[in-house]
Structure formats: C-alpha cells, structure tokens
Amino acid sequence: MKHIALILMAYVGFVLDLGAHSELSLNGVSPEFLLLALSVAATCQRDKSAIIWAAVIGFLVDCISSGPLGVTMFCSIAAVFAVRKMLPRRKPYYPPISVGICAVLAFVVLVSSSAARSLIVGQAVDWRSLLTLAAGGAGYTAALFTGLRVTYGGVARVLLRFVGADSFRRGAMGGRYS
Amino acid sequence: MSHKPSRILFPLTIALCLLALALTGVPQSIANKARAIVFDASLPGHRLLAVARTKIIAARERHSPDAEHDRRMRDLELQARGWQQRYRQLQAQNGLLNEKLTAAVRDGVSPYRGSPAEPLVVPQLLQASVLGDESAAMWRSGTLIDRGSADGLRESTLVLEEVAALVDQGVSAGLSAGQPIYSGRNVVGKIGVVGRWTSTIQPLTDPKFRGMAQLARKTPNGITFASTAILEGTGEDFCRLTLVPATEAVSVGDEVYTNHDDSTLPFPFFYGTVIQADLKPGASHWEIRVEPAVKQIDSHTVQILTRSLNPARQLAN
Numbered sequence: 295m296k297h298i299a300l301i302l303m304a305y306v307g308f309v310l311d312l313g314a315h316s317e318l319s320l321n322g323v324s325p326e327f328l329l330l331a332l333s334v335a336a337t338c339q340r341d342k343s344a345i346i347w348a349a350v351i352g353f354l355v356d357c358i359s360s361g362p363l364g365v366t367m368f369c370s371i372a373a374v375f376a377v378r379k380m381l382p383r384r385k386p387y388y389p390p391i392s393v394g395i396c397a398v399l400a401f402v403v404l405v406s407s408s409a410a411r412s413l414i415v416g417q418a419v420d421w422r423s424l425l426t427l428a429a430g431g432a433g434y435t436a437a438l439f440t441g442l443r444v445t446y447g448g449v450a451r452v453l454l455r456f457v458g459a460d461s462f463r464r465g466a467m468g469g470r471y472s
Numbered sequence: 473m474s475h476k477p478s479r480i481l482f483p484l485t486i487a488l489c490l491l492a493l494a495l496t497g498v499p500q501s502i503a504n505k506a507r508a509i510v511f512d513a514s515l516p517g518h519r520l521l522a523v524a525r526t527k528i529i530a531a532r533e534r535h536s537p538d539a540e541h542d543r544r545m546r547d548l549e550l551q552a553r554g555w556q557q558r559y560r561q562l563q564a565q566n567g568l569l570n571e572k573l574t575a576a577v578r579d580g581v582s583p584y585r586g587s588p589a590e591p592l593v594v595p596q597l598l599q600a601s602v603l604g605d606e607s608a609a610m611w612r613s614g615t616l617i618d619r620g621s622a623d624g625l626r627e628s629t630l631v632l633e634e635v636a637a638l639v640d641q642g643v644s645a646g647l648s649a650g651q652p653i654y655s656g657r658n659v660v661g662k663i664g665v666v667g668r669w670t671s672t673i674q675p676l677t678d679p680k681f682r683g684m685a686q687l688a689r690k691t692p693n694g695i696t697f698a699s700t701a702i703l704e705g706t707g708e709d710f711c712r713l714t715l716v717p718a719t720e721a722v723s724v725g726d727e728v729y730t731n732h733d734d735s736t737l738p739f740p741f742f743y744g745t746v747i748q749a750d751l752k753p754g755a756s757h758w759e760i761r762v763e764p765a766v767k768q769i770d771s772h773t774v775q776i777l778t779r780s781l782n783p784a785r786q787l788a789n
Contacts, residue, residue, distance in 0.1 A: 305514070305517060306517065308514055308517070309514050309517035309518055309520075309521055310521070312511075312514065312518070312603075312604040312616055313517075313518050313521045313522075313603055313604040313616070314521060314525075315604075317525075341481045342480060342481060342484060345481065345484055345485050345488060346484070346488070348488075349488045349491070349492065352492070353495075354510065356495075357506070357507045357510045357511070358614075360614070360678070360679075360680070362495070362496040362497075362498070362500075362503060363495040363496065363498060363503045363506060363507075364491075364492040364493060364494070364495030364496040364498070365492075365496060367488075367491075367492040367495065368489055368492035368493060368496075371485060371488050371489050372485075372489065375481075375485045378481070414496070415679065417679070417707065
C-alpha cells in the first residue's frame with residue numbers, strides 16, 4: 295500500500311515539477327514535489343526501500359534537469375543513507391523531526407546536486423543565489439510536507455472512526471496522527 | 473514497529489551509488505533517450521494537468537470582477553505583439569530585397585530570363601501545446617510540448633513563437649502560406665529531447681544552445697544583413713554572439729536573425745537585439761550580448777518549423 299502511494303506521489307510529483315513548477319512559485323521560490331516524495335520515502339519506508347526509492351526519485355529529478363543523469367540520484371541516495379544512519383528508524387519519527395528531515399533532505403539534495411552539475415559543466419557556482427533558492431525550496435517543500443501529514447492524519451482519523459482500518463492505526467506516514 | 477537495521481543496506485547503497493556514478497558517464501544521446509521515455513510516460517498526467525489548469529483559469533475568470541478588463545488587456549497585448557511581428561516580418565523582407573538589389577547592382581542583370589521554379593521542399597508550421605512551464609531555477613531545463621518523433625520532429629528543429637494574429641494579418645495582406653510569411657518571427661528555441669509523443673524545447677538562453685546567426689544593421693533604407701556569427705546561450709537572461717570580426721561595425725540596438733544563407737532556413741527569423749557590444753584593444757572579435765526576443769514562453773502553444781515535400785512538385789513529376 296505504501297509503495298503504491300509512493301508510486302502515485304512520485305508520478306504526480308514528476309508531472310507537477312515539470313508542468314507547474316513556476317506557476318506554484320511564491321516570490322521566486324518553487325516547491326520540489328519530487329523531493330517531497332523523497333522525504334516521505336525517507337521517513338516512512340524501511341531502510342532498504344528508502345534507499346531504492348531515493349535512487350528512483352533522484353533519477354526522476356535528473357530526468358527533468360539539464361546535464362548528465364545520475365547526479366541527483368547519487369546525492370539523494372547519499373542523503374537518505376546519512377539520515378537513516380544518523381536517525382535509525384526504530385519507531386515512527388515525531389512530526390517535528392519528520393518535517394526537519396524533509397527540510398534538511400531537500401536542502402542538501404538541492405545544493406549538492408546543483409553544485410555538482412555546475413562543476414561538471416565547468417560553470418562557476420553562485421553560492422549566494424544557490425543557497426537562497428535551495429533554502430526557499432526546502433522550506434516550501436517542508437511546509438507542503440507538514441500539510442500532507444496533517445491532511446493524512448485528519449483523513450486517517452475520520453476513516454478510523456467509520457472503517458476502523460488497521461492499516462490506518464499503524465499509519466502509512468508514521469502513525470503519529472492516527 | 474521497531475525493526476533491526478537491514479544488513480544489506482550498506483552494500484545496496486554502494487551498488488546504487490556506483491550505478492548513479494556510472495549514469496553520469498552515459499553519453500548525452502542515450503541519456504536523452506531515457507529522458508524521452510520518462511517524458512512520454514508522463515504525458516497522461518500532463519494532459520490531466522492541462523485540463524485542470526484550463527478549468528481553474530476559466531473559473532477564476534468567471535469570478536473575477538475585472539474579467540472583462542483583463543480579457544481586453546490580453547487582446548490588446550496580443551494585437552500589439554501581432555503588429556510587432558508584422559513590422560519585423562516586413563523589415564526582414566526589406567533586408568532580403570536590399571540584399572538582392574545590392575547583388576544585382578554588383579553583378580549586373582542576367583542576360584537570360586528565368587522564372588522561379590516551385591521549391592522541392594516547403595516549410596510547414598506544426599502547432600504544439602506547451603505542457604510544462606519553463607523554469608531555469610535549480611537546473612530545471614526544457615519546456616515540454618506534446619509533439620514528438622511520431623509527428624516527424626527531430627532534434628534541433630527551430631521552435632517559433634505562436635502569434636495567431638500574425639497569420640491573419642498575413643493572409644489579409646495578400647501573403648500566401650509558404651512564402652516569407654514565416655520570416656521575422658521570434659525564435660523561442662530548438663527542439664531538445666525528442667520522445668515519441670513529447671519533446672522538450674531548448675531555450676535560447678540554455679548554456680548548450682548554439683545557433684547560426686546574422687547581424688542586421690539599421691540603415692536609412694531598412695536593415696542590412698551583415699556577417700554570420702554564432703549565438704550561444706549563457707544560462708542567464710542574455711545570449712552571447714560570438715565570431716563577429718573586429719572589422720565589422722556593431723552597435724547597441726542592432727538586430728540578430730537566423731542565418732538565412734543556410735539552405736535549411738530560407739527565411740530570417742528573429743533572435744533578439746544587441747544590448748552590449750565591446751571591442752577590447754587588440755581583440756580580433758567583438759564581445760556582444762544579445763537580449764532574446766522571447767525570454768519565457770508565456771503562450772499555451774508554439775509552432776515548430778518542419779519541412780515537407782512540395783505537393784506541387786510531386787504532382788508535376
């Protein structure tokens with residue numbers, strides 16, 4: 295079920311990142327829907343699945359970026375691996391920690407992949423604008439992640455009341471709101 | 473909910489990292505094929521997004537108190553752009569006629585009278601819907617359109633700005649399709665990645681964009697085409713015009729067109745205007761910055777310049 299939800303999220307994220315990236319921007323800051331899916335995978339999936347999802351989502355981000363493939367894929371795998379090593383997932387993360395992970399993941403992946411691309415094509419890195427854009431994008435993505443969790447929690451609570459589904463008790467997004 | 477850390481986590485991570493590193497070394501053509509497959513797979517989602525976008529815009533317009541005002545503003549903007557295009561078209565034709573006149577004065581009139589034959593290959597404009605939006609931020613590149621190799625598209629095909637009013641004006645002015653009605657139109661970019669059903673547009677400002685260009689100087693008799701050069705994208709808001717010799721006269725405000733001597737592009741299309749021209753002491757070439765005519769695609773459709781065999785010639789044969 296979690297995998298189907300992530301496939302759907304990655305597909306929608308890909309379409310929105312490619313088709314509505316600038317339409318949804320606020321003051322030049324755009325959300326990163328694929329990195330939102332990456333954050334969900336990093337916080338809700340088991341270790342092995344999280345790494346595989348990081349590779350898939352990183353590859354999708356590479357597809358909509360200029361330059362060589364594999365750069366964001368590498369950065370995503372490394373970032374998710376670091377998160378899983380530093381914060382072993384023995385139980386669902388607290389919501390603030392999940393949101394923090396999302397913001398840090400998005401920021402690190404955006405900065406590292408953009409800088410790596412610049413270095414590969416031999417362009418100078420404009421660190422100030424890169425860090426500003428990445429911080430804005432990561433913040434926007436973390437805000438969406440919070441909205442997604444709250445929505446999921448609300449929907450799960452309503453369904454629990456009427457259906458009593460066990461899967462919602464465990465919680466596909468960490469279970470804190472269920 | 474607790475679980476032991478997976479034993480294969482580290483080897484799996486190393487293997488996937490190696491795969492990612494290997495992908496960075498994949499040739500661009502293969503990478504573009506992979507991208508094209510993913511883009512094609514996303515087409516149904518983009519179609520849904522386009523429908524949702526249209527409905528949202530329509531609903532917003534219905535409930536906006538300034539809807540009529542906005543519509544009129546948009547119409548006027550379109551009209552103004554149409555007239556600008558018409559001006560550019562006439563200017564380009566004037567430049568071509570100037571060139572012919574200069575050649576006739578220089579070489580003299582041919583003693584043999586000939587009538588122009590029907591060309592074997594004629595240009596055709598293929599309309600494409602813009603599915604994605606262009607955003608240069610964070611290395612995003614390329615605008616997705618709903619035409620691909622199934623529609624006969626190839627890499628590096630020229631993409632022109634869509635101005636519907638221009639065609640109407642051309643027809644009402646007695647210009648026929650297939651004639652220099654195409655000339656003077658704004659270039660949006662080139663076709664980048666070509667999938668079966670989708671393609672991406674490589675904008676003029678893309679760092680990888682390269683195109684043959686020609687400077688056009690304004691004279692009292694209209695524009696005069698000067699030397700051939702290369703227009704390069706810089707990744708910023710402007711382009712660079714290279715290989716213009718120091719012996720040429722260049723000034724801010726000069727216009728840059730596609731190279732119409734190139735047999736594949738018989739008409740000059742408009743790239744942009746020179747905004748900065750520096751000639752350092754002892755330098756053999758000018759350093760020129762060009763402001764593109766189209767910085768961002770803001771219409772829902774673009775036109776792609778394709779070529780097809782002239783049916784008149786086929787019938788004649």
